[in-house]
Amino acid sequence: MAKVMMKGNEAIAKAAILAGCRYFMGYPITPQNEVPEYFSRELPLVGGTFVQAESEVAAINMVYGAGASGARVMTSSSSPGIALKQEGIGYCVKGEIPCVVVSMMRGGPGLGTIQPSQSDYLQATRGGSNGDYHIPVLAPGSVQEAVDFVKESFEIAQCYRTPVMVLCDGLIGQMMEPVELDHEPTKREMPDLSTWALGYSPKGKTNTVINLDIDAPNCEKENIRFFEEKYPAIEKNEVRWEEFMMDDAEYAFVSYGTTSRIIKNAVKALRAEGMKIGLVRPQTLWPFPQKPFENKNIKKWIVGEMNMGQMVPDVQLACGRKEDVLFYGRTGGMIPTPEEYIDFVKKELGGAK
Amino acid sequence: MSTIVYQKPEGLTDVRMHYCPGCGHGIVHRLIAECISELGETENTIICAPVGCAVFIPKYFTYDSIQCAHGRAPATATGIKRVHPDKLVLTYQGDGDLASIGTAEIIHAAARGEKFTTIFINNGIYGMTGGQMAPTTLPGMRSTTSQAGRDVRINGNPIRVCEMLATLDGPAYIERVAVDSPAHVIATKKAIKKALTMQQAKKGFTFVEVVSSCPTNWGLSATKAMEFVRDSMIPYYPLGVFKDMEKEGE
Amino acid sequence: MGNTHKISCAGFGGQGVMSMGQLLTYAGMLEGKEVTWVPAYGPEMRGGTANCSVIVSDEPIGSPIFDTGITTAVVMNLPSFLKFVPKVAPGGSIFVNSSIIEEKVQRDDVKVYYIPANDIARELGNDKLLNIIMLGAVVEIDKIVESESILKAFLKVFGDHKAKLIPINREALAKGAEFAKKLE
């Protein structure tokens, strides 16, 4: 397929339809409005259904119902809206309902601002819902990757029967880039719908989606099953990251999404001045990649995000050296420039060594 | 020779319901099962359970079922019915679930004319959490959060859901019934069957409010509680059909 | 860093600055170049300046946004002029819509082209062509893409049903180019 120019939000919606998504329920919020707009226009053309819900809360609970009915279903929102969806995401986790949630981050807290941000790293990876759980979180760094990751997300969601979040900063949604839409997601084993989905139970059998385990021992047993079986499998099979100019690196940035692109410019500029520096770019934020942080040649890790350092503890844990992790970021909808990172590195590390 | 005049309907499991003695939930559960059985939909039904006493619905019915977040059953049922337009889809909700935390969901599902059926149990109190004031608690009625009786100057007034939903164009059928007497139980069954039949015909949103009792949290015996339904609840929540698209069409 | 064009198109709503950026981006893609297009979005889009940032490059693009270091600035109204002129890199080009901007650029380290786009558009009989006229000047001077690629991109951005508008757009591109050439 030839490349086409698409705005990130529209590319995400298109990728979802190509991945078999036929149901979308959402609520307007900037900067993701082109996602529901695209679905409202295109889903009916492929026999799908778009519902503009009365709230984000209702939207995620419609997703809960459609996902429980075995459909490929998606919702999208931005930061305050994702906060509202957290309850429903927790229900999808407990009920083991596959669905894809796109989070197009803007500055917070509260109503915050509508400009791009990454200040929902913790909301996504630590969960804003209650209870012990994880959901896979994919963080694309380009419109192309947003397309590819949305397609993968539907496979991951169905395979492990879990909500999957595609976490983007608002810029990914707003920018246009050339994309190829023919990415074939990795085929994964899917549990048969007859074993769990509403409306698919074989005659004489009943499929139920249970959320309340009044029996505490059983509730614990289920939690342990998630943590002993489901989550280790996801950690093993689904973790992704990119290493950029890391072969001989002595210093490394750690960054994802748009910030990682900005930092790539800084890496190239610093390399041109002779500094051996690279970038580790986690593509999944949960599971967080551990392997690249086993690199003992790295003297300092420099975390770069559009927030106040939400990923720092993950990097500290992964590299095991709290004192060697530095942070520079902008917040509240401000986008850092490559120059800011170059200056930060020169100030903190003295430039080329 | 002998013929069975009445026995427990198919659609209900053999699991003993956890409801308190004399609770109306059991009566309404049975009526739902009877109607669905008579309509030949036992193998074709999906029921959405609320948060509240009826949360264990999946144990009591043989239908596919899902436990919904508090108040969100109409949203979840929307998702299900959109995927399975030919299945019979029901939500079963109490007054805290439907008329308090889930007000937005029920109004908008009704306004969209979602083609499922909601059975709304109005007993004027939060049962499962132990007798707190509900949006439908009557003025002057005591609860654990209105211990001197509901004072409308402080707690506001109760909500009459049927009347409110009847202002919308989306619903195809809205009726309020009660289960305080055998005659009213017969009427309740008729209303549920009518709603489900209209769902089968894909007419639109169908809604049956059942005025029921909560003997335990009302502090009354089961029979006295039914008298309270008759003497106090029904005068405030008048029974009747509030919307019938088939009648309007005539 | 190879051949990388960092282009800012700015003006107010209705001047076609967003689509000007998209046409450049699409044309770049059709020529096999790396491209990105980022709008300034939000309240700024309603009143005040609207602008978009375009990169057309021979190598993979890292940051799709840039605050300074602009190689080509197209400014269509006074607020954009005031905002973007200081951000242009030394040696860069500034295309000023002189029909409505009376100010002159007070820098001697940049190339400046004053194009009376509204006037030329009026001569062509279609006020909407002013962004295409500016684009004609831009590609003539800065050689970001071929002007034929812009016309191919035109169909991609606006749809094949707009094919009847190709001749007039071709003319507008040529007029812009011609005017800019005279200024060199």
Place this chain on the structure above:
Amino acid sequence: MAKFTVTFHGKECKGCQLCVAACPKGIIALQMQATNDAGYHPAGIAEEKMDQCIGCQSCVRMCPDSIITIVKND
């Protein structure tokens, strides 16, 4: 033989007496001599009163636990 046989599955009965109140003939009563596993005295109709049953089904309509079966003896 009585015209109807009404069977109460006493094991499941919660003794709420809605059937007692509903019976137009007043023939249903809690069986005070019996106690089921849940601690309730189950409802029932004494054998000698069964022939008074008119098969009106009021009891089954009010029973929240679906424990009553009615058979018509022809």
